[in-house]
Amino acid sequence: MINATDLPDTIPVFPLPGALMLPRTRLPLHIFEPRYLAMIEDCMKTKHRLIGMIQPRDTPQSDKRATGTRPAEKRLQAIGCAGRLTGFSETEDGRYMVTLSGASRFRVKEEVQGFTPYRRVIVEWSPFERDLGPSEDDKGFKRAPFMDLLSRYFTAMNLSTDWDGLSEAEPELLINSLSMLCPFSHEDKQALLEAPSLDTRRETLVTLIEFALRGGADAEVMQ
Structure with missing residues (x-):
């Protein structure tokens, strides 16, 4: 379990079209691109072990100065969901099979410029405080x-x-x-x-x- 005080201000993100993770769910991932292999390795060195799953938008980002993103990459959606790395195995040819356990959604405040091969964002957690709480009930569910x-x-x-x-x-x-x-x-x-x-x-x-x-x-x- 992750407490609100354990949530970092900056997290790495894995932009993946069509991939959806929600709090208290599990998402298996097959990692093989070098930049995301590096992201997994760096993530395992942190206390929180959080990775943000987020969808890219259809349009590329055109103004690097205004956004801090790489010009050739697509803009990110405003909201994603962070998962804690809870499962890890390595194949003989160096690929990673990992499992993320959904922790909390987040809102992207801005993208971080830096030297990592993967993308990182500064996030806001407060709009989704109840994601860290107990399972939700749906009283209208039939x-x-x-x-x-x-x-x-x-x-x-x-x-x-x-x-x-x-x-x-x-x-x-x-x-x-x-x-x-x-x-x-x-x-x-x-x-x-x-x-x-x-x-x-x-x-x-x-x-x-x-x-x-x-x-x-x-x-x-x-x-």
Whole structure:
């Protein structure tokens, strides 16, 4: 567990399109690029062992003086989620298989210029103080109709899952895991990340699923 007083002002970030991590979830990562191998090695030397998962925006950053980012790199979203490095193994060819445990979301204040091959940002944690607290409850969650909707969505998308596990999962684990795993767009993933509460995230998730069932980008989905 991480306390608010343990959260650093500056963290390394791993910009990865479509990757979503939420508090109290786990995200496995396969690390092979040299700059991110260096990031993992540096992270393991810190007390907090935090890495920020964040999505890049579609547009490149054009003004280095104004932003402190490398000109060729894409701008970062304003909000990401930091995870604590809790699992690590190394393959014979030097790749790292790691697990991040979601700790807290953060807001990017500015990007740090420096000599590290990976990107670092100065962050603000205070808007997400309850991320460090106990699991959230969703008093408006109705499992039966939700699972029925989910079943129709998985059938339409030709997805498979452990239905027994989903049926028994607590609301927070269920909603957050589906938010991470369902094949939504980058923008939709960001909306799920930024949802201020579990019930809001569930409502957003339901809206996205219903949109997909109505056709979404593929009109043939609707039966």
